[in-house]
Amino acid sequence: MERILITSALPYINGIKHLGTLVGSMLSADVFARFKKARGHEVLFLCATDEHGTPTELAAMEAGKDVRTFCDEQHLLQKAACEKFDLGWDHFGRSSSPQNKELTQHFARQLWKNGFLEVRTTKQVYSNADGRFLPDRYVIGTCPHCGYEKARGDQCENCTRVLDPIDLIKPRSAVSGSDDIEIRDSTHLFLKQSEFVPQLRQWIDSHKNEWSNIVYSIANKWLEEGLQDRGITRDVDWGVPVPDDIADGKLKGKVFYVWFDAPIEYIGATKEWADANGKGNSWKSWWYGEESKDVRYYEFMGKDNVPFHTVGFPVTIMGSGEPWKLVDQIKGFNWLNYYSGKFSTSEHRGVFMDSAIEILPADYWRYYLMANAPESSDSSFTFEHFASVVNKDLADVLGNFVNRITKFCVARFDGKVPGEGEYGDEEKALIAEMEKRFAQYTAYFEAIEYRKALAELRAIWVAGNEYLTRAAPWTHIKTDRAKAAVAVRMGLNLVHLFAHLAWPIMPTMAKKIHEAIQPVAGDGKIIPWPDMPMAKELDDLEPGMAIHAPDVLFAKITDEQIAEWTARFGGADSA
RNA sequence: GGCAGCGUAGCUCAGUGGUAGAGCAGGGGAAUCAUAAUCCCUUGGUCGGGGGUUCAAAUCCCUCCGCUGCUACCA
Numbered sequence: 001m002e003r004i005l006i007t008s009a010l011p012y013i014n015g016i017k018h019l020g021t022l023v024g025s026m027l028s029a030d031v032f033a034r035f036k037k038a039r040g041h042e043v044l045f046l047c048a049t050d051e052h053g054t055p056t057e058l059a060a061m062e063a064g065k066d067v068r069t070f071c072d073e074q075h076l077l078q079k080a081a082c083e084k085f086d087l088g089w090d091h092f093g094r095s096s097s098p099q100n101k102e103l104t105q106h107f108a109r110q111l112w113k114n115g116f117l118e119v120r121t122t123k124q125v126y127s128n129a130d131g132r133f134l135p136d137r138y139v140i141g142t143c144p145h146c147g148y149e150k151a152r153g154d155q156c157e158n159c160t161r162v163l164d165p166i167d168l169i170k171p172r173s174a175v176s177g178s179d180d181i182e183i184r185d186s187t188h189l190f191l192k193q194s195e196f197v198p199q200l201r202q203w204i205d206s207h208k209n210e211w212s213n214i215v216y217s218i219a220n221k222w223l224e225e226g227l228q229d230r231g232i233t234r235d236v237d238w239g240v241p242v243p244d245d246i247a248d249g250k251l252k253g254k255v256f257y258v259w260f261d262a263p264i265e266y267i268g269a270t271k272e273w274a275d276a277n278g279k280g281n282s283w284k285s286w287w288y289g290e291e292s293k294d295v296r297y298y299e300f301m302g303k304d305n306v307p308f309h310t311v312g313f314p315v316t317i318m319g320s321g322e323p324w325k326l327v328d329q330i331k332g333f334n335w336l337n338y339y340s341g342k343f344s345t346s347e348h349r350g351v352f353m354d355s356a357i358e359i360l361p362a363d364y365w366r367y368y369l370m371a372n373a374p375e376s377s378d379s380s381f382t383f384e385h386f387a388s389v390v391n392k393d394l395a396d397v398l399g400n401f402v403n404r405i406t407k408f409c410v411a412r413f414d415g416k417v418p419g420e421g422e423y424g425d426e427e428k429a430l431i432a433e434m435e436k437r438f439a440q441y442t443a444y445f446e447a448i449e450y451r452k453a454l455a456e457l458r459a460i461w462v463a464g465n466e467y468l469t470r471a472a473p474w475t476h477i478k479t480d481r482a483k484a485a486v487a488v489r490m491g492l493n494l495v496h497l498f499a500h501l502a503w504p505i506m507p508t509m510a511k512k513i514h515e516a517i518q519p520v521a522g523d524g525k526i527i528p529w530p531d532m533p534m535a536k537e538l539d540d541l542e543p544g545m546a547i548h549a550p551d552v553l554f555a556k557i558t559d560e561q562i563a564e565w566t567a568r569f570g571g572a573d574s575a
Numbered sequence: 576g577g578c579a580g581c582g583u584a585g586c587u588c589a590g591u592g593g594u595a596g597a598g599c600a601g602g603g604g605a606a607u608c609a610u611a612a613u614c615c616c617u618u619g620g621u622c623g624g625g626g627g628u629u630c631a632a633a634u635c636c637c638u639c640c641g642c643u644g645c646u647a648c649c650a
Contacts, residue, residue: 012650055649124648135648154648161576162646214580218645221579228647235648258650303580303644334580335643376588377581378643385587388599396612404609411608451588455598465613474608491608552610 002296004036004043005286005325007266009301009309010050010095013074014059016081018343018352019381020336021302023369028331028450029300030087031370034504035445038529044286046269047082048093049075052239053258054135058175067238071096081353085362086507091273095261099275100268104240104261108189108232110320112246116192117232119247124186124235125153125165129178133186133235134165138175141168187250189242190229191260196315197227203326204310212375214303215332219310227311232260263313267324289323298329298448306332331448334374338381351381351569359565363506364390364554370505371454383565387557397461398498399553405468405491406516406549412477417492418485419543427490427538430467434497435534437463441501442529457501464494492517492547493538503527509553516550517541 008029011017017026026047033045051071060070071094079092094100111117125134139153144167148158152174153165165171172179204219211219233242239255267287274283285291299309309330317324336343338350356365368389372379409415423431437460444453471487499514503526510527514520518541520527530537 010650014650050650053650122648133648137649152649155646160646165648217579221645222647225578225646230647257648262650304650307645307647308650337643372587379587385599389587392599395610400609400612402609404612406609408608455589458598462614466615468608469606469614472606472608475606477608488608554610556610556612 001041003286003294004033004041005295005297006033006036006043006045007269007297007299008045008047008089009299009305010048010262010265011078012053012055013049013051013071013078014055015074015345016078016352016354018338018345018350019356019365019369020338020343020350022085022353022365023336023373024302024333025300025305026082026087027085027366027369028333028373028448029298030085030089031366031450031504032298032300032331032445032448034088034507034526035529037526038500038504039531040528043090044270044273045089046091046093046266046273047087047089048091048095048097048265048269048272049078050258050262050265051075051094051096052236052255052261054138054234054236057236057238068096077354081357084357085353085366088507091269091276093265093269093272095258095265095268097265097268097272099271100261100265101240103268103271104256104264105243107264107316107320108246108256108260109243110322111191111316114319114321116195116315116319117246118190118192118229119187119250120190120231121185121187122231123166123183125171126182126184127173127176127178128180128182129176130173132175133184134173134175134181135234136165138173139165139168139171139181140174141165141171144169186235188231188233188254189247189251191232191312191315191319192229193227193311193315194229196318197223199318200227200311200314203314207328207330210328211330212332214334215306215310215330218303218306218332222307222311230312232257234258259308259312260316263308264316287325292325295325296329297325297327298331299327300331301333303332303334306330329448334376335378336369336374336381337378340380343381349570355569360390360557361508363509364394367394367454367506370450371458373450375449375451383562383569387562390554391556393458393461394554395556397458397465398502401461401464401468402495402498402513402516402550402553405488405495406547408473409488409492409547410549412473413485413488415546415548417541417543417545417547418488420485421482421489423486423490423539426467426471427486430463430490431534431538433463434460434538438501438530438534445504454505457505460501461498464491464498467491467494489541489543490538493541496541497530497537500527500530512550512553517547518545 006029009025033043036043057067060067063070075094125139127134136153140150142149143151143156145161146159148156155162201223208216233251233254234257240261242251242254270283270286286295314326343350368386441453441456444456468491473484473487476484496517499510503510
């Protein structure tokens, strides 16, 4: 059986992530990892904090801490927030790990050895007041085109024109506001991406039918527009140092660009995982050479990350001249907006993971976000929509089904699975329908089509309600106890099925639903996919077995709560 | 400016050449096991505008409009 390697785009270290980042990379990857684990695959699911770069240095400075300490703290905060959402990776690493340093330097040496790195001198803005070089967007000034006074050095937000910092009128540091800045020469390493165009095109085109429209078109766009060589070093302190044996030490004191070392951390995290679990060199079998031939590799990310995963990282791997694994499937997402505006980490607009979990348990969010994942276009989160989906799908359709059948069983059949009667035409028709829907649900999951998968899951719950209405045990109980028993037995089997089908999406609630019927088998860490005929799956419960009616599974969201939350987080009018 | 994605029912979205669809919301009914939860029936759309190709266009082509993003040193 294939081994499955899954990575989620690395969340930047700078603060707790919002719901958009959650759905577009970490949660969608977790749901897929759980699905594959449930089907019995050997899965390695990895993520890490992406820690290097200027924004981290500035955030640490603002917090009055040294960068390492700041990252140590933020890493733990993010890790804790993610665990509360039941993001079950096998390892949550750090791009600042020794393992990643070693691998990043290894790849750079290979690229240097193979002649794909070039030393070039560039003009960079240096701020005397801040004592540091400034990335283009950290230089602000007046736009030469439209006169906007807060234009950034890379682009004017007002007229959207692309700028160079030296074009700005009255340029100053966005960090300190000081205008004591100058242009200095700086030496950097450039990765000769342009030499990889034919190889990249062949690789990208070979996935044309496999990747979604948005992923393929973004990847293709970069090739179409003419791939430029890219600077892979920066004039900052916090990062992986360029080793002295590259370019005769000309890059002394410089570090690699965060987008060079961050994807390598996918491999780095694998090594961290192996080191932490005493697995020695086995990490390499996931990534390198013949040993990794049975691995299928999936990456999950927002659309902004796509170029770095379809061009930058593949060039690093190709240029190494070593047989490292390239990604097989890339799942890219559009943006999730907050009402009609953007979620914003810097302006703290929208709902963030730590506050979301204070409001409601993880599974409410997990279901809503996956059912409304921004797969084909940008989509919006609103508390009104969230409430209607939670109330209808989770409370009314699923929760109430579990509730009504278990309570009826407790009231009329002593809380035991009734054994009387035989399945008839009604049950056979339901089994046939479930067979079909289950196959469809599985197929959507395999294709990573979340909206469609969850619509199918909902249809499966609805089919359960339809069956119960037709079978009407509450009517038959008065005249034909065996007939009522058949309906209750089927109803309980449906509850059991629902628990198995919901697990990748709602692990905690799935377990709770399962335990209403019977304890989860094994260590209880995985609820397996019901890869068996529905006739067996829906006639699986042992007659006489005791069940119980769980408390209300999903509480409804009230209008008062919506009002409270929109007041707290800002709703439609804060856009 | 260039490029990319998107524009379908009040809302959220399916639908890539063959009679416009689903869920929610709205309207009517059934049932009374259940968190007033469920089930059945139903109203509702010049498919962003205009032009073209075709026996046939939401779908292919051209053009215009609108929204979003990218434009290589934010990540």
